Amino acid sequence: MACARVPLDEQQVTEPGPLGKEHTLPALHPTRKEDRCFVPYKSPPEDGSPAEVEEFMEHAKFITEDLEWLLTLPHDKFWCQVVFDDSLQRCLDSYLHQAPRGLDLASLPSSPAVADMQRSVHRAVFLTFLRMATHKESKDNFLTPAVFGEIIYENFLFDIPKILDLCVLFGKGNSQLLHKMLENIFTQQPSYYSDLDETVPTVLQVFDTILDKCGLHCEGAAAMEPMKLSAHKQPTAMAMSQQDLVDLILYLCDSTTTIHAFLDIFPAACSSFHSHGFLSRLTSFYEAAVPDLEKAVRKRNFDDKGLQQDLWKRLSHSCRKIVEMAHLLLHHTCLQPILEGGENMQTFAEELLQHFTAFLPEKRFLSDYDEQFPIADDISLLQQALPVIDETRTSYLLQGVESAWDCVGRRRPHSQTPYQGAAGGAAASAGFKFQEARELGGEGLRGAGAMLDMPQKGNNGAVCPVSEGELESLLTCIRDLLPDLGEGFLLACLREYDYNSELVINNILEDRLAPNLDKLDRAMPRPVKEVLPDVLDVRSNVFDDDEFDIFRRDQVDMSRIWKGRRKGESAREMLNDKKHVAEQRSRYQAYETVVDEVVIEPGESAEAYDDEYDDTYDMGQVGANDLDGDSLLNRRPFTIPQILRKGNKPELEEEGEDEEEEETLQNNVNRDQFVQDPALLRERAEARRAAMHQRKGFRPEQRPNNVVGQAKGRGQTQETLVDRRKKEANKGRGANHNRRNMADRKRNKGMIPS
Numbered sequence: 001m002a003c004a005r006v007p008l009d010e011q012q013v014t015e016p017g018p019l020g021k022e023h024t025l026p027a028l029h030p031t032r033k034e035d036r037c038f039v040p041y042k043s044p045p046e047d048g049s050p051a052e053v054e055e056f057m058e059h060a061k062f063i064t065e066d067l068e069w070l071l072t073l074p075h076d077k078f079w080c081q082v083v084f085d086d087s088l089q090r091c092l093d094s095y096l097h098q099a100p101r102g103l104d105l106a107s108l109p110s111s112p113a114v115a116d117m118q119r120s121v122h123r124a125v126f127l128t129f130l131r132m133a134t135h136k137e138s139k140d141n142f143l144t145p146a147v148f149g150e151i152i153y154e155n156f157l158f159d160i161p162k163i164l165d166l167c168v169l170f171g172k173g174n175s176q177l178l179h180k181m182l183e184n185i186f187t188q189q190p191s192y193y194s195d196l197d198e199t200v201p202t203v204l205q206v207f208d209t210i211l212d213k214c215g216l217h218c219e220g221a222a223a224m225e226p227m228k229l230s231a232h233k234q235p236t237a238m239a240m241s242q243q244d245l246v247d248l249i250l251y252l253c254d255s256t257t258t259i260h261a262f263l264d265i266f267p268a269a270c271s272s273f274h275s276h277g278f279l280s281r282l283t284s285f286y287e288a289a290v291p292d293l294e295k296a297v298r299k300r301n302f303d304d305k306g307l308q309q310d311l312w313k314r315l316s317h318s319c320r321k322i323v324e325m326a327h328l329l330l331h332h333t334c335l336q337p338i339l340e341g342g343e344n345m346q347t348f349a350e351e352l353l354q355h356f357t358a359f360l361p362e363k364r365f366l367s368d369y370d371e372q373f374p375i376a377d378d379i380s381l382l383q384q385a386l387p388v389i390d391e392t393r394t395s396y397l398l399q400g401v402e403s404a405w406d407c408v409g410r411r412r413p414h415s416q417t418p419y420q421g422a423a424g425g426a427a428a429s430a431g432f433k434f435q436e437a438r439e440l441g442g443e444g445l446r447g448a449g450a451m452l453d454m455p456q457k458g459n460n461g462a463v464c465p466v467s468e469g470e471l472e473s474l475l476t477c478i479r480d481l482l483p484d485l486g487e488g489f490l491l492a493c494l495r496e497y498d499y500n501s502e503l504v505i506n507n508i509l510e511d512r513l514a515p516n517l518d519k520l521d522r523a524m525p526r527p528v529k530e531v532l533p534d535v536l537d538v539r540s541n542v543f544d545d546d547e548f549d550i551f552r553r554d555q556v557d558m559s560r561i562w563k564g565r566r567k568g569e570s571a572r573e574m575l576n577d578k579k580h581v582a583e584q585r586s587r588y589q590a591y592e593t594v595v596d597e598v599v600i601e602p603g604e605s606a607e608a609y610d611d612e613y614d615d616t617y618d619m620g621q622v623g624a625n626d627l628d629g630d631s632l633l634n635r636r637p638f639t640i641p642q643i644l645r646k647g648n649k650p651e652l653e654e655e656g657e658d659e660e661e662e663e664t665l666q667n668n669v670n671r672d673q674f675v676q677d678p679a680l681l682r683e684r685a686e687a688r689r690a691a692m693h694q695r696k697g698f699r700p701e702q703r704p705n706n707v708v709g710q711a712k713g714r715g716q717t718q719e720t721l722v723d724r725r726k727k728e729a730n731k732g733r734g735a736n737h738n739r740r741n742m743a744d745r746k747r748n749k750g751m752i753p754s
Helices: 050-072 075-084 086-098 112-132 145-154 160-170 175-188 191-213 229-233 242-265 267-275 278-299 305-340 345-359 363-372 375-385 391-407 422-431 468-481 487-496 501-509 571-576 579-589 629-635 651-667 678-696 718-730 739-751
Strands: 012-016 022-026
Touching (some): 050 075, 050 086, 050 112, 086 160, 112 160, 112 175, 145 175, 160 175, 160 191, 160 242, 175 242, 191 267, 191 278, 242 267, 242 278, 267 278, 278 305, 278 468, 305 345, 305 363, 345 363, 345 375, 345 391, 363 375, 363 391, 468 487, 487 501
């Protein structure tokens, strides 16, 4: 029968005593610890002397050998050494504090021996922590889970600061192992969740400290405490010393990188950060501090341009990590439950929309977030998972995103569209990515005004895809960092890299320009812009050279130009103006006299009148049946309009002529009437209406239907109720209400055999 396996915390061992007698001890006992001194870690020297390099190599060798010896110990000896050896904990803590982070690796010496030794120490420390986080190594070597959690918690083998450092140091390439480590630690010792809740306010205090150093203050609900009266005395980012600015940006970069690494490796911690309002504080900090710090780095005159470039690189890296932290919090607290299809999906969707709505005032943060993680994709996902989402609200959010892009003076990349669907959103997010690098320090410089909306190379030929103002802004941004480069060279670089200023800066700093750009003179000036001809010189218009052509006349008679009614004239004066009547009177006076014959005056030429007979139309009988001139005049005499008649005629004569005309009109009964008598037309219409009513059996005395009734709450009459019931019962007799019955009737008729 196999013996039961006993955990290490319950095992007893027998060892010889001081007088040669054996005695029994617990397997975990301080006397079983080996006497070995672990030296603390020191970071590699930056361009140090040979003596400093030799000292580092010696220390690193001691640490590597000691940790490798520790890892070879059996299970019980290992845990005795870990629990009871204080020098080991000091060694491990020193490495977590002093080890270079990702962006610091680029500044380390390029010596292969130093780099190899650093990697050896790094690997040994990680394996030590990995074994310390494992409570069961095999079927025979294990600890009781509850005892394991108590050991690591009470002896401070792990705490929240150590866990944060582990994530930022070993997360790159070991994220899965670290996730299992942290999951086992938090599972076996839930007290770490309480410690994490107490740590989040301290993390939030980091951002408040940076704002205070910049002379800023977080306003609104995101502020943790009221603003101090002495806050206005704090120096701004532009006014602080250069060393303070360097320390502040290094502090920001280290903090954001550490927090992002922890949330990325251990997503379960997102709920703790989310419960403390970390997301709103993060966006407010980004909107307040990032533009100020960017301006300070860009506008300050640095003696060492390499330092300025390094600060810009770290600040860009911090901006990216803040945006990614916000996305991690939204994804794991709101989007992930919706994707899993669990309960309360509507609640999570509402919370996500509320967060997006809260982003709208933070224009800078919203544009940078939408650039890396398009909000239209998340909204499209919500609409697919929950079709009941209010379209008005989602449209408002998308319009707010567009407004944010406009407010910051940037354009959305072509790979993103404001109202793209799920498929388009996936393509958009895949089409835009930040530049990836093999190491953390090789990331592209992503500044505040990162990507502009640029088409792919060759799409527009020689047409510049950005406006003149945007192009000047790009040139200014690059020349602030690289003032020794000519504008002509920078224009060529922008055209080559699709007007992406960050990509241009990164490739220039890393000396990775395209071959055709390397051949150019870096001090090349900007080409002279061709002067286009004046538009007015080639203008063609129907109003050219008239009296009001201001493009070709220096002086225009302004007395002939007015807006609305001319001043000094009334409507009555304008109506009484009869100048046009006098102009037309002379035309009608020519028709007053009927000329019977033509007389040639002595002074006129003989060619003015020729009475030779023209027989061209004799065979056509033209006008044979017409009345002669006298008959035409007798039938309808010529009448001059009344307004053009001469004023010297007696009024009585005019009245007599009017009476004669009225009598003529009354007697002429058979004359065609242009406008019929309205009374007669009404009589005819009434007769037609009466005939129609008689055919249809309409009774005028019948009461009309009244289904509208009185206002709600005032009661209805009996006639209104009857009319409503009658309408409800008979509404299927016409229109489309009876369509199905009539279709069935038609079908049945067609099926009857003839």
